[in-house]
Amino acid sequence: MNDIPIDDAGRAEPEHYLLLGDVGLHYPLAPRPRTPLVVARIAPSPFSSTGPQAVDYLKPPSTMTRWVMLLDGAGEHAIQEFTEPLVVWRGTSIDPDFAQMLATWQIPGGQAADLETITPLAVLRVHRGTSCDRTEVLMCSRMREVGAVFARVATMDLTAGATVPEIAREALTRAHDLRDHVAVEWQEFTHFEDDTEIELKLGLKQRVSPWGLASRIAAVVRDGRLPGFLPDVGNELQRWHFQQHTFEVIEPVAERGYIAFIQKPSGHYELKHKVFAADAIRRTETFRQGLDIPGDDFAGVLARDYAELTCRRLPSFMRCRFDVNVESAATGHFFGIEIDEVVVPEHDAVLQQVELEYHRSRVHDGLDQASIDTELYRLADTVSEWLAEAGVTSEKTFYSKLSFLRDCVAGERSTVRPVG
Structure with missing residues (x-):
């Protein structure tokens, strides 16, 4: 032997x-x-x-x-x-x-x-x-x-x-x-904390090619060179782009956050509703799909379906995102390493981040919900170290798109807000 x-x-x-x-x-x-x-x-x-x-x-x-x-x-x-x-x-x-x-x-x-x-x-x-x-x-x-x-x-x-x-x-x-x-496709997974987004971000200090960065990280994961993580096999890499129209929720205080409208290729809209008092690792997130909004009358939808909320419109943006999807070999939790670029033409502003987001968990012997945060932070540290070796300076942050749009309106552009 x-x-x-x-x-x-x-x-x-x-x-x-x-x-x-x-x-x-x-x-x-x-x-x-x-x-x-x-x-x-x-x-x-x-x-x-x-x-x-x-x-x-x-x-x-x-x-x-x-x-x-x-x-x-x-x-x-x-x-x-x-x-x-x-x-x-x-x-x-x-x-x-x-x-x-x-x-x-x-x-x-x-x-x-x-x-x-x-x-x-x-x-x-x-x-x-x-x-x-x-x-x-x-x-x-x-x-x-x-x-x-x-x-x-x-x-x-x-x-x-x-x-x-x-x-x-x-x-x-x-x-x-x-x-x-x-053994049964797509029954292998569960998801903890429904309607909750669990996410860290790495703000990038230098302008990079989002695709170049994503393809390089994907190769590192593919070859087993991102310690402790393997590819989300069959779903290793995703590519996205879309326009988002955002309304900040001002009142009531308990509902602060934003409502956004994202058009799909079908012409219908997805509505994304996030509730959070401040930028943090967890945010309430719900979706409505298949909305038909004639004339892009977003204000009309808010007046009809969210009359109890006081909202203000923020600038629209274009977003490109390339997701490298990984699984923790030790815990079976899945995460996205999401290379994100947001462009606000109205303010000539650009935000580049690496978002690290919890997706789901594999059902297995020893599954432990308590290890999600620990493994998410370990992934952030591992990716940050890889970025540094690649010559890209990053900073751990919770800085949200909402804060970015507020800063654009205030004339502060894309200052990254560090964690802690």
Whole structure:
């Protein structure tokens, strides 16, 4: 078996195994008894750490192996080692060379392997100890051409020195834990604090190309070089632009904030209503969709639907935004690294920020709402450090678009307001 790598702090990396088998072990399908259970020893992925991990992401190169075990239903197993590594899984199907190897390799007991229903089932992260071996079981949760995502459904403790077959078979007893959340598209996620925006900002001190910055950060995330974060696989990058018409809510005091109108390509409007007494990490945010506003009579909508509010119109702006979407490997929380440029033509003013916004959380073993803020601040620090290395000075801030528009009207332009 391959030597266990040691990280820079002298800690042993957990052993990593990729389990492949009948898709019926994970989904309610009729089983195929001749589909082998394949255990491949793999190296840590670029997104792995030595500590506990809620999520792992394997691109095809991360599934390379030199050591494979085949197990049958009776617990018999056979091991094969290779001089040159083989890629096990490539995007959405088994690698052809690996499949050819399996097709010539009999399952213990003498039967040929049935590969029609084989799929990645789990990643096992085995932390060897003196008294017990702790294994994190991460079941396959999302499969895309770029790679597969695995989410932790259980943590098991077995007697120290547990064999790979023992670990693999015990892991399969947990295959259905959280299955409806882990294995079903878009049921993998939950969202805490409905109707609340949770966001930090990094004000940029130099003018930059928003797209250039976004594409560079996206590449850093893609290559596993943003410590502790992996891409939101299948939703790695989004690009937006729109015009916004904003009305500040002056009274009553409890409703201060703003109401904004954003036109969609359909011609209908989205109404965004934010309530906050001062710029802060949390702001109440609600939306109305599909509004038809003839003649762009925004004041008429406010008079009809928000008669209890006293509002003043602020300058309209154009906004371009490029979102690099990431997931915390340790906590399963998703965030946007949103490169934002706002232009107010009426005042010849420009605001550039990197917004760091909480999006949602992956349902997994150990999900913890309390870690959202901690991980958001860690992301802000990590991105700030990367910006500094790239020669871009930034400052942590809660400075809002509302404050920016107020400053434009007051003639102060885009002064960044730091946190604290």
